[in-house]
Amino acid sequence: MRIGLLGTGPWARLTHGPALVxxxxxxxxxxxxxxxxxxAELAERLNTRAYDDADALFADCEAVAFALPPDVQAPLAVRAAAAGCHLLLDKPVATSGAAARELAAAAKASGVxxxxxxxxxFAPESAAWVAAQSATNGWVTGRADWFSPVFGGSDSPYADSPWRAERGALWDxxxxTLSLLLPPLGDVASVTAARGPGDMVHIALRHVSGASSTMTLTHTVPPQAASVTAELRGAAGITTLPERGEGGAVTSLLRALDALLTAAxxxxxxxxxxxxGARVTEILATAEAALPPAD
Incomplete structure (x- = not known):
């Protein structure tokens, strides 16, 4: 499949570029x-061509991969779909429900x-866990907590990301966390939200199934307080998200490319x-609207 890459930041350099090659x-x-x-610099590193015009890249491709901020990605993805390109999108697909729905509608209309x-x-361990829990009945509650030190004193390559600094952990x-909770617990019926220190947010979800769940999200904990956890409780007992293996994000993106090829x-x-992706955006937009004003 002939595929183009949109984006030149750390995510493109460290993950998308190597996986696409x-x-x-x-x-x-x-x-x-x-x-x-x-x-031009990234294209030289990846032994490919730099394009000055995104639509020219769409015209030369069967698919495109996005490593761009969400509100830059969304309108470009609509144009790519209209050009007949299959879409490997980054999350979130947008930061407004309207933009996300427009993107999803464009993909459907074009048949890409x-x-x-x-x-x-797409990480093997967590993907298998989600699949197993989604096939299990009787979950009554769950939680997913992501304590990240991106803006808490780490040396993360994403600490210089303007959109992450502006939109915070909720959107990044x-x-x-929603991609882990929604498959086993079902769609969301209602959302409440509260703020913590820094960009920390606490989200409580009531699912259509009757189950409930919570999420705590932050990019502003110190490195020694960082962790990623998820848990479900119900008739089958208690199950927790396994630790990720050593493959890293490139391995996960290779699996996402497999999924796109299969779907195409x-x-x-x-x-x-x-x-x-659009439904995830709608839920996050609802959570953001439910947050009290920042201090």
Whole structure:
């Protein structure tokens, strides 16, 4: 599959670029970025071509992979879908329900396949855990807590990300936690939210199934307080999210590419498609609206 890369930041350099080059069934056609000099540098590193015009890249590709801020990604993805390109999207697909629904509608109207790269849904260990719990009945409650030190004193390459600093952990890691909780517990009927220190938010969800769940999300804990956990409780007992293996994000993205290729060939939607991505955005937008004003 001839695929283009949109984005030139750390996520593109460290994850998307290496995976697109490594995958045996993809050919990296070129790179587009908002800064032409950065696109040229990354294209040289990946032994491909830099494009000055995103639509020209769409015209040369069968698919495109996005490593861009959500509100930059969404309108470009609509154009890519209209050009007939399958979509490997980053999470969140947008930060407004309207933009997310427009993207999902564009993918449906054009008949292109879409996969949203919720990293944990494509890591082998956590993907198997979600599948097993989704096939198990009787869950009554769950939680997913992501304590990240990106802005808490770590040396993370994402600490310089303007959109993460502006939108906070709710929008950056909230999609990951929802991608774990929604499959076993079902869609969300109501949302409440409270603020903690820094960008910390506490979200309580009531699911259509009658189950409840909570999420605590932050990018502003010190490194020694960082952790990622998830848990479900119900008739089957208690189950916790397994630790990730050593494969890292590149391994997960290779699996996401497998999923996109399969969806494109078969026409069968993937569970993490643009429609699911839009629903995640709607829930996060509702949570944001429920938060009290920041101090």
């Amino acid at each position: 490594e995958h045996p069934e993809t050919e990296l056609v070129g790179v587009w970025g908002r800064r032409p000099e950065a696109a 396949a879409s996969v949203v790269f919720f990293t944990l849904r 890691i909230g999609p990951h 060939r078969t026409g069968e939607p993937h569970p993490c498609d643009a429609h699911f």
